[in-house]
Amino acid sequence: MKEELVRDWSFGYILEHWIRVVSIAVLAFTGIYIHTPFIAGGPDSTIMASMRFSHFVAAYVIVLGLVVRVYMAFKSTFDADWKDFSIVENLKNVPDVLAYYLFIKGSHKDYRRYNPLQALAYLFTGLVIIFTAFTGAALYHGKAFGIIPCPDSFRWVSNLLGGESYTRIWHILAMWYFIVFMLAHVYLAVTISMINKDRTLTSIFTGYKLKKH
Numbered sequence: 001m002k003e004e005l006v007r008d009w010s011f012g013y014i015l016e017h018w019i020r021v022v023s024i025a026v027l028a029f030t031g032i033y034i035h036t037p038f039i040a041g042g043p044d045s046t047i048m049a050s051m052r053f054s055h056f057v058a059a060y061v062i063v064l065g066l067v068v069r070v071y072m073a074f075k076s077t078f079d080a081d082w083k084d085f086s087i088v089e090n091l092k093n094v095p096d097v098l099a100y101y102l103f104i105k106g107s108h109k110d111y112r113r114y115n116p117l118q119a120l121a122y123l124f125t126g127l128v129i130i131f132t133a134f135t136g137a138a139l140y141h142g143k144a145f146g147i148i149p150c151p152d153s154f155r156w157v158s159n160l161l162g163g164e165s166y167t168r169i170w171h172i173l174a175m176w177y178f179i180v181f182m183l184a185h186v187y188l189a190v191t192i193s194m195i196n197k198d199r200t201l202t203s204i205f206t207g208y209k210l211k212k213h
């Protein structure tokens with residue numbers, strides 16, 4: 001069998017991936033602090049002010065990152081992969097991959113870049129980012145950029161969800177989604193890399209994967 005290193009990710013995709021990882025980590029850490037200030041300081045301290053500031057900066061970054069990712073899906077000169085996210089096509093192939101994940105079958109069909117469950121999970125994660133941004137915006141009552149007084153233009157979100165307490169609960173549930181997603185994502189990347197021995201795990205750092213013919 002011949003093995004060769006092939007470029008699997010462009011620098012743009014790698015950068016965009018790690019920016020998302022860092023922003024989710026910052027959002028979870030600062031969000032947990034906003035909810036339960038675990039470092040001495042309390043609600044009116046400068047620590048709280050900087051945690052809130054970091055939360056908002058990371059929020060802009062993750063939303064902007066999503067916009068860039070959607071743009072890349074259609075316009076990337078390296079690999080515009082929007083066709084891989086077809087809901088109908090992917091749903092059709094879910095049983096094939098599910099049987100593999102449940103140890104019913106020893107292998108699954110070959111998929112271009114993402115397997116159907118993976119593509120659907122990524123698509124859903126994009127929607128959760130939008131949902132978290134809306135619930136977060138509804139929880140915000142301060143001034144835009146700290147200076148511009150802004151009316152509660154996202155109050156409709158809280159109205160839809162049944163009040164601000166529910167908005168907060170949904171925002172926190174979304175955080176747990178990101179945490180569970182990240183754990184599953186890393187676990188699957190490590191295991192598939194070990195099974196296929198094709199450097200899947202390191203490809204998101206180096207950009208290269210091993211292809212076997």
Ligand code: HEM
Nearest residue numbers: 027028031032034035052059132133136137139140175178
């Ligand atoms: C995507 C855009 C996001 C926006 C615009 C946003 C905005 C906000 C706002 C305005 C608050 C209330 C802060 C305060 O009362 O001072 C908040 C709280 C919080 N955020 Fe976010 N957030 C976003 C994403 C996230 C993400 C991705 C996570 C977790 C991974 C997260 C976790 C939390 C938590 C745990 C709280 C505390 C909720 C509470 O008050 O008990 N946020 N967020």
